[in-house]
Amino acid sequence: MSKLSHSRRGEIVVPALAAVLALSACTPAAEGANSDTLAVVATTTQLADFASQIGGDDISLTSLLQPGASAHHFDPSPKELVAMSQADVLIVNGAELEGFIDSAIEASGFSGELVTASDGIDLAEAKAITAEGEREAETGETPEHDHDHDHADHEATDGAVGEADHDHADEEAGHEGHDHGDEEAGHDGHDHGDVNPHLWTSPRYASGMAAEVARGLAQADPAHAADYTQRAAELEEQLTTLDEWVSEQFAGVPAADRVLVSGHDSLRYFLHDYDIAYAGAIMPSFEDNAEPSVAELDALSAKIRERGVRAIFVESSMSPKLAQTIARETGITVVDSDALYADSLGAAGSGAETYVDATVHNTRVILEAWGVTPGPVPKGLGEHS
Structure with missing residues (x-):
């Protein structure tokens, strides 16, 4: 039996969900669904955006996290677990972002295609960048990067469907048995430990993650594989243009002014790609619900003064x-009324509802806080260009 039939052969749930099965008819995954659409659940708003753009009308989509929410302290509701129980495809970030996912899979009885978007990038490289950022925050020494931004290693859509760089045969064999217990511990031998999970903040990494989403949708729904591939190629083109535009904007800022402090360590890959120095974060953690100590806050204030940081984002x-x-305490600007979109995309009307728009927004906000006027956004790049 194909995976496309999972959501239509009856709910597969544990007894704890019996009382909420009546919700299944009105869950987002079920609304408007028919025999020709793939029921897809994505954990984060960024992954939901990728799935929406690649899946188009061929999928019915549920995003577990809503705009403004954080995966670091998310707990799915019974209604969201029902949506998972009906899903043909579950798209997760991986890299230990979703601490809730294993228990949610078990509680919902999800048995479809599990797509781990971080499988689309080089996690060994991400781990090295994470370690580099931690050293930079501790020592104040900014490493030099060699970025050509030619996307030579990120033309993922050409091989996104059926020709991925790594072999998914063993991964699929594991899914057939629906043993998801070890999924987040490491796909295909990947070591997710010590990796900052905010991988999507790099448009280059976002491209690889979107390609992995396209591969997973096509594998679950071969009848529409060509459509997924075409839409993924269109998204890849936008992400390439986005990366080039952002790179041009920051290249014009003097190195001494390219120093950033954020709320938590959420922008590590964005900073790395565009040679922005990382002076630290208010919460010195990958998570946004950590509690900084007084000593850590004092140390950050000292770094802000020492490095001439102009704003906290x-x-x-x-x-x-x-x-x-x-x-x-430090006499610098705090940019909070026009916040950055890192863990989450923006709500309707925010101008940051899509990944591309949120990244354009973030770039503009950072530049303007540094006293730099952003250049024009290429025509057609996102909905709010």
Whole structure:
């Protein structure tokens, strides 16, 4: 039996969900679904955006996280577990971002195609970048990067469907038995430990993750594989243009001014790609619900003064209170009314509803806080260009 039939052969749930099965008819995954659409659940808003753009009308989509929410402390509701129980495809970030996912898979009885978007990138490289960022925050020494931004290693859509760089045969064999217990521990031998999970903040990495989403959708729904491939190629083109535009914007900023402090360590790959120095974060953690100590806040304030940091940037999923306190103590600007979209995309009307728009927004906000006027956005790049 094909995986496309999973959501239509009856709910597969554990007894804990019996009381909420009546919700299944009105869950987002079921609304408007028919025999020709693939029921897809994505964990984060970024992955939901990739799935929406690649899946088009061939999928019915549920995003577990809503705009403004954070995967670091997310707990799926019974209704969301029902959506998972009906899903043909579940798309996760991986790299230990979704601490809730194993228990949610078990509770929902999900038995479809599991797509781990981080399988589309080089996690060994990501691990090295993570370690580099930690050393930079500790020592204040900014490493030199050699970025040509030619996307030679990221033309993923050409091989996104059926010709991925790594072999998914063993992975699929594991899915057939529906033993998801070890999924987040490491796909295909990947070591997800010590990797900053905010991989999508790099447009280059986002491209690889989107290609993995396309591969997974095509594998679950071969009848529409060509459509997924075409839409993935269109998204790849946008991400390439986005990367080139962002690179041009920051290349014009003097190196001494390219120093950033964020709410938590969420922009590591973005900073790395565009040679922006990382002076640290208010919460010195990959997670946005950590509690910094007084000593850590004092050390950050000292770095801000020492390195001439011009602004603290708050992410949309975080409270600005600590940032405002540090800004008062150090005399610098806190950018909180026009927050950065890192863990989450923006709500409707924010101008940051898609990954491309959110990245353009973030670039503009950072540049303007540094006193730099952003250049024009290429025509057709995102909905708000």
